Amino acid sequence: MVLCGATASSAGPPERVVSINLCTDQLAIMLAAPGQLVSVSHIAADPRVSPQAAEAARFRLNYGQAEEVHAMAPDLVLAGPYTSRYTVGLLRRLGVEVRELPLADRLQDIPETISQMGAWLGRERAAEALIDDFNEGLAALTSETDLRPRAVLHYANNYTSGGGTLANELLNLAGFINIAAEEGLRGGGTLPMERIVMLAPDLVISGQRYPGESRAEAVLDHPAMIALRERRVGGVSDADWVCGTPNVLRALARLVALRAEVR
């Protein structure tokens, strides 16, 4: 409890870091020094959305509630832009240092995000190494191609990603044309099933299924989509591109493999 309220900015690298957002979890796990990261969000331990579930399970898990986080006596709390404003506000009122990491929605922003996190954690050197690895991996996966199959991302509730998104960039990089972007959709949004069917994509890319039932996911099994998928279907784990972190290289690798299958 001695550390409670200590100001990390003036006293060297933080010693007790708590992350309450899946994306900051990912970067913090990659960059933090041993013992520096105290807790990550429980979502990070869910293999369905977290690519580092096994590593995350080694940390204490939190549910992102102010009281719970405060009790861990952190000298730095890492949050994302979508973290509850009430939680962030309350933690600050309690005298806890909270830093919010902006989401990278372009590949070129990822190195900057990494170095930002590295600076906050006092791990600039590790960040530089990670950036180098990322750039190398990215270069290795990029290849020129003439054949550009038309693909669509199709998720629960007919959700898809259009232009200006990380997913769109990865699709293009892997050699696909994203028909949602072609249709003029910017950012994330929905594309009615009718339009998807009419656009007749060469490939429908969906995420994995979650347990339990939902109407949202029922669209993935709609007869019209099944008929469409008879053309070709692929899956990319949600976990790999939820956050703009080096993990997106896994998604890219998967897309490149899918692209190779399309003839």
Add this chain to the structure above:
Amino acid sequence: MRFPLLLGVLALLVAGLFAASLLVGPAGIVPARALAALIRGEGVAETLVMREIRLPRALLAAMIGASLGLAGAAMQGYLRNPLAEPGLIGISGSAALGAVLALQTGVAAAFVLALPLAAMAGAVVAVGLILLLAGRSGGSITLILAGIAVSAMAGALTALVLNLSPNPFAAAEIVFWMMGSLADRSMTHVWLALPFMVVGGALLATLGRGLDALTLGEDAAATLGVSLTRMRLVLIGGTACVVGAGTAISGAIGFIGLVVPHILRPVVGARPSRLLAASALGGAAMLLAADIAVRLILPERDLKLGVLTALVGAPLFLHLIYRTRREGL
């Protein structure tokens, strides 16, 4: 208006709205090509859109609308109360609870008919409770209070089950189960609901003469040769069939069973027997119209059907309560 003529006009209205429903959609297919795709299967993508997306949607709107109109007319006739409506008195909500339980426990995946059967079970419990609480000479107040209690309970349990679901999307679907939608349903759903609706509709259709007699009260009806026990069982079974099967597919859609019989009652001379068929057609027309409207108002989003039906129905409901109160019932 003569009754056969009225049914003819309503049938034409349903046919027109059904056609309109087939032609409205974000794919933007011109009517001639839409029909060619629907009937002759011309164009792979168009055929897929028409036969697998729009046709089931229009069919379900007509079927579920007819079910709700019919069930509303039957409930009102039996209870001799214009406020009795499957949605308002918690029958749809309980059916939704049954459906949600079947889906989240995995029973629905175990065998095909589990989903509508579970919804029907929910509806049976609700109709039974309502008749128990408000059936025999129960006034409007009893009916509405019983309905509020049943609705609240069903709604709370539905929310609880969805929140306990391991599926991240389930909790957000409380609004679907309470407000209803026909977006992206398929022919599978049509075949799932149809048999139950046919059976339930046939059951409710036999109630006509008994409902007419009940206009004079239970004792007078009984001495006119009506078996009240049989009527009650048929009403519970029939309502549960049509409302249960419909709600399992579309979620709970309120007010159709209130608005449609209210509008058509004066036109059929207030005879409950005639109101049954007329309300079935009127309900089909109203839900088709609502489902066209949600696609025209917000084409890109899944605006819930219950939003529109409530905007029309709730003011009418208030008016009916006011009038019922003025008449001192």
Add this chain to the structure above:
Amino acid sequence: MALLTLSNLYAARGPCDVLHDISLSVAAGEFVGLLGPNGAGKTTLMRAALGLMQSRGQSNLAALDRRARARAVAWLPQAREIAWPMDVETVITLGRAPHLAPGQCPGAEDRVAIDAAITRMGLDGFRTRIATQLSGGEQARVLIARALAQDTPLLMADEPTAGLDPGSQIGLMELFAQTAREGRAVVASLHDLGLAVRHCTRVVVLDRGRIAADGAPDAVMSPDLLARVFHITAHFASGPEGPVFQPLGLIR
């Protein structure tokens, strides 16, 4: 021929018997006034006889199946219920239900019965009026016409004169008497002893669930019975204009 036969009929409301050992037979041609103070069991007797409530003992009507019973007796409950704003003719047509097969529409024979009932109740000008918008007395006439249209040998009515003006009360009593003379039978519970005495062929007096007296009005309405059952005194005379009965005062 007996149209109503009750023997050793008991009926309970809650744990207590409200009818004790009722035996009664009503034949064609009789207009029976069922009399008695409030709570004597008049309504219970009729509902038990009709099989509308649980009872012990025998009732020829309760023993019939639903449809046969509906052709044997028409019942006019005290509550004048018309739930929906139907026109008068439609309400009266409801009385024909027992004579129609499922799905069958009213035919010529039914029309005759309906028209006769409408004419009898003086409702010719009301056929297309909305029944629920009529006055209480008019609604009562519509419901009586509905019962007449049922065209049964026996008519049972629970306080049919309640709420009617004097002219309508007399008109109704004459109608029932006429119906009885035509070879049917009418059983009606009544509170107006004067009307009962003048128009009924027979009165049955109920007291605390038992039959206290049964017979021709002038034979039954003794000062002793009135004192015992109704706790009143009355003037009772028979003149050229028929029997006159006027309650006078309470016996305390």
